[in-house]
Amino acid sequence: MKIELPDAEATTRLGQAIAPLLAPGDSVLLYGPLGMGKSTLARGLVRALTTPGEDVPSPTFTLVQFYESDPPVAHFDLYRLTRPEEAFEIGLDEALDEGCAVIEWPERLGEEPGRFLGPDQLTVTISEQGEGRLATVSGVGRWKELIDHVRF
Ligand SMILES: Nc1ncnc2c1ncn2[C@@H]1O[C@H](COP(=O)(O)OP(=O)(O)OP(=O)(O)O)[C@@H](O)[C@H]1O
Numbered sequence: 032m033k034i035e036l037p038d039a040e041a042t043t044r045l046g047q048a049i050a051p052l053l054a055p056g057d058s059v060l061l062y063g064p065l066g067m068g069k070s071t072l073a074r075g076l077v078r079a080l081t082t083p084g085e086d087v088p089s090p091t092f093t094l095v096q097f098y099e100s101d102p103p104v105a106h107f108d109l110y111r112l113t114r115p116e117e118a119f120e121i122g123l124d125e126a127l128d129e130g131c132a133v134i135e136w137p138e139r140l141g142e143e144p145g146r147f148l149g150p151d152q153l154t155v156t157i158s159e160q161g162e163g164r165l166a167t168v169s170g171v172g173r174w175k176e177l178i179d180h181v182r183f
């Protein structure tokens with residue numbers, strides 16, 4: 032499925048549209064080169080699940096931020112991950128046991144990202160399109176069906 036994102040506000044709205052469908056165990060994988068809008072989408076998603084006004088800091092240096100929302104959500108930015116196994120050390124598997132995870136730079140999980148994730152995955156690949164962006168969205172596991180319920 033392709034979704035046009037003419038401006039940053041649209042990227043935020045796509046994150047907001049995914050949020051209410053999330054359940055514990057779900058992974059949202061955000062692919063796309065530097066500056067494509069992965070953090071913008073992740074922030075829209077996290078803000079839709081957390082209390083209005085709650086601080087949503089960037090996980091650029093901490094690699095992960097955890098939120099006690101319903102469902103709990105963990106926002107990972109793996110850009111600075113040094114090796115795939117470090118994902119366990121920063122709590123990716125625990126995050127998916129308890130809640131859902133939105134993951135920037137899933138490429139850092141190596142050739143087989145699936146070994147760190149559960150069966151239910153939504154993949155969003157963001158690319159440039161004119162002044163805006165194009166999101167290519169696909170799902171596996173329960174997201175194969177759920178993708179049609181994203182109300183954007
Ligand atoms: N659909 C869009 N159209 C135009 N600009 C956008 C769109 N979505 C996001 N942006 C802008 O792109 C810039 C980079 O956004 P963001 O930081 O979210 O990217 P990123 O993919 O997380 O980058 P990084 O790879 O450094 O983590 C911001 O200025 C943001 O406002």
Ligand SMILES: [Mg+2]
Pocket residue numbers: 069070071108135
């Ligand atoms: Mg980012």
